[in-house]
Amino acid sequence: MTSTASPARRTSKAGWNILGLLVAATAGFPVYWMLDTAIKPAKDAIDPDPSLLPTGFTLDNFSRAFDIADFWGPVGRSLVVSLSVVLIGVVVGMLAALAISRFAFRGRKIVIVGILAVQMVPLVAMIIPVFLLLNDLHQYDKLTGLIITYLTFILPFTVWTLRGFIVNIPRELEEAAMVDGCSRTGAFVRVVFPLLAPGMVATSVYGFIQAWNEYLYALMLLSQENQTATVWLGNFTTKHGTEYAPMMAGATMMAVPIVVLFLLVQRKMAAGLTAGAVKG
Amino acid sequence: MSAADTTTPAKVPPQRQAPPPGPPPRPRRPASAKGGATTPWLLLAPCLLILAGVMGYPLVRLVTLSFQKFGQSQLWGFKEPESVGFDNFSKVLGDGDFWQVVLRTVVFTAGAVVFTMVLGMLIALLLQRVSGWVKTLINIALVASWGMPVIVATTVFKWLFDADYGILNALISKLPGVDLIGHNWFASGPEGLAVIMLLVVWGAVPFVVITLSAGLTQVPAELEEAARLDGAGSWGVFRYVTLPVLKPVIVMLTTLSVIWDMGVFPQVFVMRNGHPEAQFQLLTTYSYDRAFVVNDYAQGSAIALITVVLLLGVVAVYMRQMLKIGEVE
Numbered sequence: 311m312t313s314t315a316s317p318a319r320r321t322s323k324a325g326w327n328i329l330g331l332l333v334a335a336t337a338g339f340p341v342y343w344m345l346d347t348a349i350k351p352a353k354d355a356i357d358p359d360p361s362l363l364p365t366g367f368t369l370d371n372f373s374r375a376f377d378i379a380d381f382w383g384p385v386g387r388s389l390v391v392s393l394s395v396v397l398i399g400v401v402v403g404m405l406a407a408l409a410i411s412r413f414a415f416r417g418r419k420i421v422i423v424g425i426l427a428v429q430m431v432p433l434v435a436m437i438i439p440v441f442l443l444l445n446d447l448h449q450y451d452k453l454t455g456l457i458i459t460y461l462t463f464i465l466p467f468t469v470w471t472l473r474g475f476i477v478n479i480p481r482e483l484e485e486a487a488m489v490d491g492c493s494r495t496g497a498f499v500r501v502v503f504p505l506l507a508p509g510m511v512a513t514s515v516y517g518f519i520q521a522w523n524e525y526l527y528a529l530m531l532l533s534q535e536n537q538t539a540t541v542w543l544g545n546f547t548t549k550h551g552t553e554y555a556p557m558m559a560g561a562t563m564m565a566v567p568i569v570v571l572f573l574l575v576q577r578k579m580a581a582g583l584t585a586g587a588v589k590g
Numbered sequence: 591m592s593a594a595d596t597t598t599p600a601k602v603p604p605q606r607q608a609p610p611p612g613p614p615p616r617p618r619r620p621a622s623a624k625g626g627a628t629t630p631w632l633l634l635a636p637c638l639l640i641l642a643g644v645m646g647y648p649l650v651r652l653v654t655l656s657f658q659k660f661g662q663s664q665l666w667g668f669k670e671p672e673s674v675g676f677d678n679f680s681k682v683l684g685d686g687d688f689w690q691v692v693l694r695t696v697v698f699t700a701g702a703v704v705f706t707m708v709l710g711m712l713i714a715l716l717l718q719r720v721s722g723w724v725k726t727l728i729n730i731a732l733v734a735s736w737g738m739p740v741i742v743a744t745t746v747f748k749w750l751f752d753a754d755y756g757i758l759n760a761l762i763s764k765l766p767g768v769d770l771i772g773h774n775w776f777a778s779g780p781e782g783l784a785v786i787m788l789l790v791v792w793g794a795v796p797f798v799v800i801t802l803s804a805g806l807t808q809v810p811a812e813l814e815e816a817a818r819l820d821g822a823g824s825w826g827v828f829r830y831v832t833l834p835v836l837k838p839v840i841v842m843l844t845t846l847s848v849i850w851d852m853g854v855f856p857q858v859f860v861m862r863n864g865h866p867e868a869q870f871q872l873l874t875t876y877s878y879d880r881a882f883v884v885n886d887y888a889q890g891s892a893i894a895l896i897t898v899v900l901l902l903g904v905v906a907v908y909m910r911q912m913l914k915i916g917e918v919e
Contacts, residue, residue, distance in 0.1 A: 323721065330720035330728055333713055338731030340792065341738065343757060344746045356755045358771070406637035413630035421634060426912055428645050430905045432853040434874040435894035438881045439648035439655060445665070462645040465637055523739040525856040530882070540741045544860045554749045565742040572737030 344565070347558035348372070355555040371559035378556060381563075384542035391453055391528075391538060392521040395460040396514045402461075403468030404510070408498070410469070411476040429466040434526060441530055451533045459527055464517045471516070475509030476502070512575040519568055539564060656892035662885045671888075678892040687868070688876070688893070692900075695852065695873045698783055702851040705791045707844055710798030715828075717803050729800075736796035744860045747789045751775045776862070779869025786857050786870075794850065798843050805839040806832070838911060845908035852901055873897045 346364050347355050352374070354365045375381065409415075410422055440459055441450075449455030479502055487497040528538040537545065543564055546557045656678050658664075658671040682688050713732075717725055735743075750758050753774040762770045776782040809832050817827045833840075855874040858866050866875045873893065881890025 323719070326716065326719040327721055327724045330716055330724040333716065334724070334727040334731040337728070337735055337792070337795070340743065340746045340750060341731075341734045343750060344742070347749065358755075358760070360755070360757055360760050362757075402636045402640065405633040409630035409633035413633075415627050415630045418630070421638075423909070423913065425641075426909055427905075428641055430849060430901075430908065431645065431649065432849070432874075432898065432901065434853050434855045435877070435898050436645070436648050436652065437878065438887055438891050438894060439651035440644070441882075442655075442665070442887065443644075443648055443651065458640070458644050461640050465640060469637060519737075523741070525741050525860075540739065543741050543745060544856075544864075546745065552748075554752065554755065557745055558749060561742045561745050565738050568739055569734055569737040573733060576733060576737070 341565075344558050344561050347555055348562040350555070352553070352555040355558075371555045372563070374553070374556040375560040375563070378553070379542060379545065381542065381560070384537050384539045387453060387532075387536060388522055388539040391456050391460065392518050394453075394457045395464050395521045396517045398457070399461055399464040399468050399517050400472075400510060400514050403465055403472055403513075406465075406469045407472035407476055411473045412481070425466045425469055428462070429470070433463060437526060437530055440527070444531060450531060451536055453532075453536070456527060456531050456538075459531065460521045460524060463524075464520060467520070468513055468517055471513045472506075472509065475506055475513075479505050515571050515575045519571060522568060652891050652895055655888050656895050658888050660886075660888040660891075665885075665887065674888075678888050679896075682889060682892050682896070691871050691873055691876045694779075694783070694871070698787060698854075698872060699848060699851045702787050702790045702794070702854075703844060703847045705787070706794045706798055706847050706851075707840070709791065710795050710802055710843070713795065713799045714802035714806055717799070718806060732796035732799055735792060736800075738793070740793065740856050741860060743789060743793055744857050747785065747792075748861060751785050779867070782861070782870060783858075786854070786861055789857055789861075790851060790854055794847060798847070801839060801843060802836065805836045809835045841907065842911050845904050845911070848904045849901060849908065852897065873900075 348371055349367050349369075350365045351368050352371060354361070406425075410418055410425075444450050444452075444455040444459070447455070449458075483501050483505075484494075484497045487501045488494065492500060523540060525540045525544060529541050529544070532538065532541070543557075543560050546552065546560055655671075657673055657675060659674045659677075660671045663669040664671045713728070717728060720728070738746075750756055753759070753772055759770045759773050762768055775785050813831050813835075814827050817831050822830065853874060854872060855878070858870055858872060858875050859878075862870055866879070871879065874897065877890045877893035877897065879890075880893055881887045884890075
């Protein structure tokens with residue numbers, strides 16, 4: 311649509327804009343309502359004639375959320391699990407991504423197909439054997455067990471994404487460095503790695519979000535005392551007579567850091583991946 | 591993984607129609623001679639080891655389990671699991687409940703996928719027609735809902751649809767002649783699942799919109815112009831120009847959505863406070879229920895295996911697309 315629009319066009323544009331605002335309001339409403347409930351006085355949350363606008367500002371719901379159940383324990387465990395998964399995942403994934411993007415070898419295609427296929431196995435279907443396996447290995451209710459399990463769903467995705475980023479770095483750069491006397495490893499560390507860093511950060515943040523958000527495995531593989539943050543929030547609902555205002559405060563604390571992280575990497579991820587896919 | 595989480599921009603479909611601006615594609619990479627054949631395998635080893643151990647082995651175990659008798663006593667090691675052939679499958683398949691669950695899952699998945707794709711397409715088209723600031727607003731709302739952890743989204747929806755204090759009942763009751771105050775959305779299965787479907791669709795639409803929007807920018811304007819000159823209306827242009835160009839992206843998104851929406855678990859589980867009633871069971875929760883509530887791990891595995899097999903066709907389509915674009919050489 312050009313700016314030299316006729317009046318008819320302008321009215322139709324206004325119509326589209328109104329529709330667009332409605333879409334934005336509908337899509338954003340749950341998020342808005344979560345924030346609104348979290349900060350308004352708890353008694354306003356159960357007003358039979360609720361106001362759509364914020365009715366006040368209080369942090370009581372947050373402190374109540376801390377009281378209902380230990381908050382920092384689960385958050386700490388989630389952090390430990392997610393950070394370990396990302397650290398191991400990125401290092402191991404990086405090596406694998408290098409192998410499939412910079413080397414030609416027999417069986418490469420099978421490896422790629424395998425990694426893609428693994429990503430497609432519905433995790434829910436795997437919970438029974440994974441539970442039994444960790445039970446046999448005495449890893450039930452251990453954070454290490456959960457970390458290893460999460461690696462299997464972070465890894466394929468990490469490998470595939472990093473592959474996309476690596477493919478976008480011209481191999482001529484590496485070759486030039488090698489001509490100038492760098493070893494293959496040296497060329498990688500000095501040339502490829504710096505260029506890859508932003509992609510690695512984005513992939514790590516992304517993996518972190520995935521691990522942080524996981525619910526089923528955290529629920530099944532850890533006992534109540536060792537629950538993670540998502541299970542903590544899920545358990546808010548099991549108490550008789552759920553207190554929604556503190557629950558929304560808890561939800562807000564869970565969501566805000568994650569949404570911010572997500573906003574930071576979302577564009578980068580999409581761009582890197584698409585480009586990688588096209589150039590292959 | 592579920593739809594709301596975003597495992598997969600990993601598979602953001604490429605825009606194949608128009609070559610990206612920038613340097614022309616490099617010639618196929620030459621096979622790298624240096625390093626020999628052992629280096630890549632050494633590099634791959636840790637990754638493959640982990641995948642084989644924690645994915646491959648359980649996958650095999652899933653299959654063997656579903657042909658065994660495996661309950662509490664086997665779990666604690668009092669008894670060895672014994673092979674029972676196809677017993678678990680015949681029990682599962684002979685159970686009327688199971689077929690109801692299958693039907694429910696298929697309807698749920700189909701509904702969620704269709705709504706996600708249609709809404710996603712409509713919003714993507716709308717994005718092309720609104721002013722810049724409206725577009726920004728929509729994008730903010732979409733990315734915020736996309737980034738919401740599934741559990742958070744589920745608890746928020748629970749609150750929105752709460753029978754007594756939920757904002758939704760209050761708002762709907764403002765309409766003349768409607769009184770939904772105190773209406774319990776989860777009293778019946780279909781209605782409750784519709785709410786859960788809404789939750790799933792709400793979480794899944796942003797990814798579809800953003801991917802399709804990227805795809806739409808690749809539709810050549812000249813093609814649309816030409817179609818219009820030839821007398822095609824808006825629908826005609828969409829049907830005969832836009833849709834064919836977007837087809838690979840749509841196939842990709844649809845297959846992914848099917849895979850995700852069939853795997854919906856936490857939404858149902860948390861929505862129903864950890865104990866989904868019979869009329870809320872989907873294949874995933876049903877398998878979980880068999881294994882961990884009834885303590886029949888073997889039957890649970892059989893159900894999980896059937897779910898995976900049901901999905902295989904869709905996965906095959908997806909993988910083919912993926913290999914066409916991603917792999918390559």
